[in-house]
Amino acid sequence: MEQRGWGLPRLLGLLALLAVQVPRSSASSYMGLWPLPLSVEMSPRLLRLSPENFHIGHDSSSTAGPSCTILQEAFRRYYDYIFGFYKWHRGPAKSHAAPELEQLLVSVVLDSQCNAFPNVSSDESYSLLVKGPVAILKANRVWGVLRGLETFSQLIYQDSYGTFTINESNIVDSPRFPHRGILIDTARHYLPVKTILKTLDAMAFNKFNVLHWHIVDDQSFPYQSITFPQLSNKGSYSLSHVYTPNDVRIVIEYARLRGIRVIPEFDTPGHAQSWGKGQKDLLTPCYHGHTQSGTFGPINPILNTTYSFLSKFFNEISTVFPDHFIHLGGDEVEFQCWESNPDIQKFMQQKGFGTDFKKLEVFYIQKLFNIISTVNKGSIVWQEVFDNNVKLQPGVVVQVWKYGDYAKEQSRVTAEGFPVLLSAPWYLDYISYGQDWVKYYNVEPLDFDGTSKQKTLVIGGEACLWGEYVDATNLTPRLWPRASAVGERLWSRQDVRSSQDAYKRLTVHRCRMVRRGVAAEPLFTGYCNHEDRV
Amino acid sequence: MAGSALWFFLLLAAALAGRATALWPWPQYIQTSDLRYPIFPHNFQFQYHVSSAAQPGCSVLDEAFQRYRDLLFGSDFWHRPDPAEKQHTLEINSLVIHVATPGCDQLPSLESAENYTLTINDEQNFLFSETVWGALRGLETFSQLVWRSPEGTFFINKTEIEDFPRFPHRGLLLDTSRHYLPLSSILNTLDVMAYSKFNVFHWHMVDDPSFPYESFTFPELTRKGSYNPATHIYTAQDVKEVIEYARLRGIRVLVEFDTPGHTQSWGPGAPGLLTPCYSGSQPSGTFGPVNPILNSTYEFMSTFFLEVSSVFPDFYLHLGGDEVDFSCWKSNPDIQDFMKKKGFGNDFKKLESFYIQTLLDIVSAYGKGYVVWQEVFDNKVKVRPDTIIQVWREEAPVSYMKELELVTNASFRALLSAPWYLNHITYGPDWEKVYMVEPLAFDGTPEQKALVIGGEACMWGEYVDSTNLVPRLWPRAGAVAERLWSSKLVTNLDFASKRLADFRCELLRRGIQAQPLNVGYCEQEFEET
Secondary structure, three states: OHHHHOOHHHHHHHHHHHHHOHHHHHHHHHOOOOOOOOEEEEEEEEEEEOOOOOEEEEOOOOOOOOOOHHHHHHHHHHHHHHHHOOOOOOOOHHHOOOOEOOEEEEEEOOOOOOOOOOOOOOOOOEEEEEOOOEEEEEEOOHHHHHHHHHHHHHHOEEOOOOOEEEEEEEEEEOOOOOEEEEEEEOOOOOOOHHHHHHHHHHHHHOOOOEEEEEOOOOOOOOEOOOOOOHHHHHHOOOOOOOEOHHHHHHHHHHHHOOOOEEEEEEEEOOOOHHHHHHOOOOEEEEEEOOEEEEEEEEEOOOOHHHHHHHHHHHHHHHHHOOOOEEEEEOOOOOOHHHHHOHHHHHHHHHHOOOOOHHHHHHHHHHHHHHHHHHOOOEEEEEHHHHHOOOOOOOOOEEEEOOOOOHHHHHHHHHHOOOOEEEOHHHEOOOOOOOOOHHHHHOOOOOOOOOOHHHHHOEEEEEEEEOOOOOOOOOHHHHHOOHHHHHHHHHHOOOOOOOHHHHHHHHHHHHHHHHHOOOOOOOOOOOOOOOHHHO | OHHHHHHHHHHHHHHHHHHHHHOOOOOOEEEEEEEEEEEOHHHOEEEEOOOOOOOOOOHHHHHHHHHHHHHHHOOOOOOOOOHHHOOOOOOEOEEEEEEOOOOOOOOOOOOOOOOEEEEEOOOOEEEEEOOHHHHHHHHHHHHHHOEEOOOOOEEEEEEEEEEOOOOOEEEEEEEOOOOOOOHHHHHHHHHHHHHOOOOEEEEEOOOOOOOOEOOOOOOHHHHHHOOOOOOOOEOHHHHHHHHHHHHOOOOEEEEEEEEOOOOHHHHHHOOOOEEEEEEOOEEEEEEEEEOOOOHHHHHHHHHHHHHHHHHOOOOEEEEEOOOOOOHHHHHOHHHHHHHHHHOOOOOHHHHHHHHHHHHHHHHHHOOOEEEEEOHHHHOOOOOOOOOEEEEOOOOOOOOHHHHHHHHHHOOOEEEEOHHHEOOOOOOOOOHHHHHOOOOOOOOOOHHHHHOEEEEEEEEOOOOOOOOOHHHHHOOHHHHHHHHHHOOOOOOOHHHHHHHHHHHHHHHHHOOOOOOOOOOOOOOOOOOOO
């Protein structure tokens, strides 16, 4: 505002100064990139964009066109992210020396996969060439385009006159790990669909590509099953605390449009108290001496009815959730209830399991694996399933979550040839005072003993926000920007490690999230220019 | 033990009350029964008793009636219920308010009486209070007693409450310097403070990182010292609005201008105010605390605090005085000379005392009282006997309980904050630790204990701004609110857990983004907008 009074000579002088300071001014936009791309070349040459003229469109060489919903929606979204939330200053355009960037043309090279769902081998690579008057974003598939649009939007900033500005740049980028997930827990607390969608938005800003939906647990069963409606009728917190089939569809499509997979977790045989309310005889009745105590334990593994139920249930799940993987849980099975139950004791004898209840757990999980194979899905399990020597089929993904010695666990699992997901150091529900994001950032997922072949089995990791103390009131500021640290660790090169440099970029990125309506909490003392949006 | 007998009585009352368990903070005396009366929104009203000192036109209560009507029933239009619905012969169609002393246009003060009695029975529905401030507390309690059946009918149970606060100063500190907080965040905080019967908003207005207070005598302070002089400031109008909004809720605004340390942001807009630090014999270009050796410093402070004294009507000002770093003073040759001249030797605490004493004289001359952080006491600054010392250090130099003992032993009044730094977060239900603090658990005579006028929950702003303030503050600050309001005997954690969880759901219902205490749900969850 005050600048309006400045004379033209001074203005030009200042511009010249800016031009001289190019390494610095380019650093200012470079600073905003999160996660840092594989390779960034940035020229001192500035281009300006005008909201009235600028256009994102399909290049004529692209295999995708206006019928590609993913891209059409993304173009509109990113135009808004770039221009929508700023005040459009009609700056001193005429006196602005920089040439204009008029278009971003998007070119998909191979079959676009416009109507597909992303999967673990989806190609997310892209290259971005920003040069006046037309920038080119090239990717093999739409998934790379989505990542590239995010990067492009991060390159643009408003200079002190309010002019939208971008440096000529050349970026080549692809992720380090193919599975970059966020776990949300909708059982300890129900999360409204709006909160989930907002999380998906923020995930896209951070190039996460998997929503691990820990949808049910002991406390509640919000998933509305078509085959077994009683599960949520009886097992949800209330009839308004449920996800209807339509809610689930909305989440999956919203995620797809952002290149995000939705992997549901139906954790059994433990963590299943809420299943019992709507499905009689599914859980093991616990005994107190010779009589039933009235409480229930894990799923009852000795009944045929259990497996016919699971068969039908997972058959439904396999059609509702398009992703190839289903997370089967398998963590923290408590044996006391099984131990107390005379029928189970008898069964153990019959099977020759002795008193090793791990064998009973293995028995259950094996049968569950068979069910999942029958419906042509892949399985992810928590590490206990591996630890308890369940014979896993090749390709079952093991998620490492126990904090103690997680590197050793990674060694063991990969030595057996199983793919690994790392979560142990990234339990974001554990909060502490100060800048704990640095701790998450400093984790190196491949820092364990193993051959290079073993290392390739680490397909990525997940930041977990368990829900004991989290619901819609505090999810967003607790998750962001702390999860962003994990986002960069999983996307960027191994040698991108400087937490000082990360701090600068993450501060800018955090303010950008705030500007886009995500209430990401501050890293430290300071301010953003658009904080009143949330 | 008499205490536990009373406790059982409280618990029994709670068990009988059904929905009355949602009360937070718990009243001093309550008796409720299963007998319930329906309330029909279409004809319910708050009424002034004919002989009440406050009558229609009383801004504080007129507005409170409107607020509580909305909180209770929403702003919907309520239809006359079916005659069939009205099987109950006795319905509550009004709450009659009787205030004993006038004072609708005044400001609350440390001495304001907040006691009230609330009677809901067959004969009357009556709220009696000494002052309008007590009526506000009683209205809040009334609003927490009303519940709604699954069919949608509002009820209130037969109830008798006699209530008053244990401590007169129940504060909450917000820090608008580390991060700017939009006005809406502050007003929203005042709302929830009223819901939990806090009565002091301690506004830690400025500090090292930024100076958002727009001074009309020294406009350069904000122009050069705020994060953004166009957007990240509090104008005179903003400040007025906060003070009036707080007043209408019975909340005092205690503003803090912390000196001589924590003042980096004052420097750019007030050249010469801060001490230039030296590196060897050369100024290093950095600055330290306020420069205590210049007359111009005290002229500046005189003018500045004259403004502050008139802008902020509360009798008390908070003058800070914490964490003064001596290294810069030590490095400065002019200060060294001054120390010699004054015979301070190498004791920079004496220099600090010199500054603070001069400042306190200035502020006293404006007819204000003051609150200071404990260092002022620890460093043996000579202060007026009516100074209030705020205890904030948990362990050093002594434990906070010991500090309370020392402060009150020296006959000063004390405010406790040390165990209530809510910006410090840990995993899990950390409100319990906050809740179990007993502010008077130190060695001292009854006279000493009487000098503890209350405490404050502090939400420092290093890691807090409008994105996370509300869930970080609520319902955790509620634990402090009850500790400062309710009887010393109300310490049962199970009883508190249930009520606090209910209170938190009530906050959600009122649109406040209060975070969960543990697993579970509320009928009405928070929805993003």
